[in-house]
Amino acid sequence: MNQPFFSGGGGYSCLRFHPDLKDSLLPTMFLSKACSNVNSPGVDQEGDVAEAEAVADAEKETLTSSETDDWKKYRDDDIMQQHSAIQAEQAVKVPFVGDKEPLSSLEAEYHLGNSIVLKKIKVLSEQYAAIRRTRGDGNCFFRSFMFGYLEHILESQDHNEVQHIKANIEECKKTLQSLGYAEFTFEDFFALFLEQLDSVLQGSEDSISHDELLCRSRDPSISDYVVMFFRFVTSGEIRKRSEFFEPFILGLTNTSVEQFCKSAVEPMSEESDHVQIIALSDALGVPIRVVYLDRSSCENNSINVNHHDFIPTSREVGISDVSKTTNPPSITLLYRPGHYDILYPK
Amino acid sequence: MQASRARLFKEYKEVQREKTADPDIQLVCDDSNIFKWTALVKGPSETPYDGGVFQLAFSVPEQYPLQPPQVRFLTKIFHPNVHFKTGEICLDILKNAWSPAWTLQSVCRAIIALMAHPEADSPLNCDSGNLLRSGDIRGYQSMARMYTRLAAMPKKG
Numbered sequence: 001m002n003q004p005f006f007s008g009g010g011g012y013s014c015l016r017f018h019p020d021l022k023d024s025l026l027p028t029m030f031l032s033k034a035c036s037n038v039n040s041p042g043v044d045q046e047g048d049v050a051e052a053e054a055v056a057d058a059e060k061e062t063l064t065s066s067e068t069d070d071w072k073k074y075r076d077d078d079i080m081q082q083h084s085a086i087q088a089e090q091a092v093k094v095p096f097v098g099d100k101e102p103l104s105s106l107e108a109e110y111h112l113g114n115s116i117v118l119k120k121i122k123v124l125s126e127q128y129a130a131i132r133r134t135r136g137d138g139n140c141f142f143r144s145f146m147f148g149y150l151e152h153i154l155e156s157q158d159h160n161e162v163q164h165i166k167a168n169i170e171e172c173k174k175t176l177q178s179l180g181y182a183e184f185t186f187e188d189f190f191a192l193f194l195e196q197l198d199s200v201l202q203g204s205e206d207s208i209s210h211d212e213l214l215c216r217s218r219d220p221s222i223s224d225y226v227v228m229f230f231r232f233v234t235s236g237e238i239r240k241r242s243e244f245f246e247p248f249i250l251g252l253t254n255t256s257v258e259q260f261c262k263s264a265v266e267p268m269s270e271e272s273d274h275v276q277i278i279a280l281s282d283a284l285g286v287p288i289r290v291v292y293l294d295r296s297s298c299e300n301n302s303i304n305v306n307h308h309d310f311i312p313t314s315r316e317v318g319i320s321d322v323s324k325t326t327n328p329p330s331i332t333l334l335y336r337p338g339h340y341d342i343l344y345p346k
Numbered sequence: 347m348q349a350s351r352a353r354l355f356k357e358y359k360e361v362q363r364e365k366t367a368d369p370d371i372q373l374v375c376d377d378s379n380i381f382k383w384t385a386l387v388k389g390p391s392e393t394p395y396d397g398g399v400f401q402l403a404f405s406v407p408e409q410y411p412l413q414p415p416q417v418r419f420l421t422k423i424f425h426p427n428v429h430f431k432t433g434e435i436c437l438d439i440l441k442n443a444w445s446p447a448w449t450l451q452s453v454c455r456a457i458i459a460l461m462a463h464p465e466a467d468s469p470l471n472c473d474s475g476n477l478l479r480s481g482d483i484r485g486y487q488s489m490a491r492m493y494t495r496l497a498a499m500p501k502k503g
Contacts, residue, residue: 080441184356185411185447188349221349224412228446235447263438266445268412 087137097147097217098133100344106131116295119303124291130344131334138269141277141333141340142230147217148331148342149286154200154213156330162197168285169194175236175283189229196226228268234276235261237283248275271338281310287329291343293336350410354380357449364451371454381406384420385454389498390462394490395423398498402457403433404450414444417453422497424490426464426475435460436470 103125110117132147134140153162169190176186196216199208208216216222238245242257249260252273264270281288291307309329332343358380361373369388376382383404389395401420407413417440419433427436437460439448448456469475477486 181447182360182449184353184360185449188353189446225349228412231445232447262445262447263443266447267443268445 090135090137094133094135095218096135096137096143096220096223097214099214100130100132102130103128114295116297116303117293120293120305123303123305124293124343127345128291128332128343129346132342132344134341136339138271139224139227141272142227142280143217143223144333144340144342145230145280145288145331146223146226147213148333150196150200150213150217151210152330153197154202154208154210157202159201162201165197165284165286166194168283169233172233172236172283175240176232179236179239181232181236186229186232189225189232192222192225193229196222224268230280231266231268233283234272234279235265237279238265238275241279241282245275245279272340277310282312285312286331287311289329289332290335290340291332293334350406350408351380353411354406357451360449361451368451368455370458371451373451373454381408381410383415383450385450387454387458389494390458393462394487395425395461395494395498398494400461400498402454404453406450411446411448414440414448415450415453416440417457422493423461424471424474424493425461426466426469426471426478427460429470430473434470436468 103121107118107121107125110121132144134143134147152158173183173186173190177183195206198204199206200213201207238249238261239257246257249255249257252275253260253264255263260275265276277288277290280286288310289307290310291305293305297303311329328345332345334341334343354375358375361375370390371388372386374384374386376384383406385402385404387400387402389398389400399421400423403418403420405416407415417435419428419435421433422430423433424430428434435457437456439445439453439456464474464478466475466478474486474489477483477489
């Protein structure tokens with residue numbers, strides 16, 4: 001029987017040490033979550049984030065009695081309500097998945113910002129034509145991957161790829177079953193993704209257009225279910241290969257693999273890191289390129305934009321797998337500290 | 347709405363099928379509303395709640411299972427992580443650590459585990475938490491025992 005990890009306790013302070021929630025209770029009400037800041041125009045975002053982090057750190061250190069008294073006024077329900085209010089505020093500003101924008105819009109965002117970032121965007125613009133933003137709600141990696149992948153299938157009509165991923169999804173289902181997950185807890189999420197996969201292939205009654213795909217990606221009853229599907233797949237892969245993932249997870253959070261999956265992978269709105277990307281890419285057999293945009297630079301002042309290709313460790317080496325290792329991944333995401341968007345090559 | 351209904355119906359069937367599997371939990375759906383459930387859970391042995399039967403009320407939101415059910419104790423209980431007046435429960439899986447991998451049944455199991463392992467450092471019932479934190483285990487146990495007898499056990503005679 002699957003006995004999921006849990007921990008008890010909390011009361012008024014139950015959510016206090018969840019960094020996002022804690023910061024939302026500060027009197028200034030700034031949104032410290034990096035995701036929330038990324039889309040404000042004309043600001044040096046990384047500076048903002050760094051500042052927010054510095055303030056948050058200071059808060060942690062100087063936990064005076066008056067602050068703890070302030071927190072006591074808030075009940076869990078109030079905190080959760082405020083959290084959802086902040087999410088609603090974000091929802092008005094950015095849809096789950098935005099429209100395609102030329103890369104110049106990224107440049108405009110930083111026009112008063114850091115010169116290294118601006119130089120890097122110049123370098124990026126030689127290779128990439130456009131960006132599609134996603135909402136900074138903690139699900140941005142999964143949401144970007146969802147749209148990027150389905151759009152790729154819609155445009156390529158690659159039936160072999162669809163067969164390939166379906167076989168992997170079947171494996172994921174078996175993985176979850178063998179880990180003790182009750183099938184009825186995840187089957188709806190799997191079914192909904194398979195439905196989307198079939199509908200982007202043209203030539204059937206249920207086929208959908210690009211506009212309809214965008215529409216569905218913005219509809220929580222579809223979009224959130226697909227995100228949750230990826231979370232199940234990711235969690236299953238990490239737990240199945242827990243020996244492989246354990247050192248990475250220990251380095252990140254100092255918790256057990258199971259605890260990590262229960263607290264940082266399966267719950268919605270928990271942000272994703274390298275570990276989740278490796279697991280998802282491996283489980284589904286889909287390569288992902290992540291391009292890094294930050295303020296780091298080389299010693300000799302040369303400007304490079306780094307990227308990392310997540311290439312699945314293929315379970316069975318088929319023809320499609322071999323071709324994939326030679327071609328760059330079809331899905332490219334832009335990573336800025338704390339947030340993922342979709343990038344389009346020229 | 348449709349999705350949550352379908353999921354709850356599956357849980358309902360599972361509960362019917364597994365009725366005897368977990369004798370400590372009796373989970374019942376409201377006759378007319380699948381979004382309202384109640385559960386009777388047995389106090390775990392070797393705790394002051396042993397021998398008591400505690401009633402829980404579930405209110406399931408329309409966004410279930412993406413959002414957690416709201417659960418509270420209807421039976422009075424003296425426990426650091428349960429509000430003494432409202433029965434509100436402080437448990438991370440009912441808040442930010444919720445995921446659809448949980449079910450109403452497994453939430454009941456988590457609550458039974460919470461009864462056996464109180465978290466005194468973040469109390470919702472400060473009196474209870476303070477007794478534990480000051481090391482007065484006997485004081486905590488006798489208070490919890492008294493309320494179990496008063497509220498969670500059948501009256502004699």
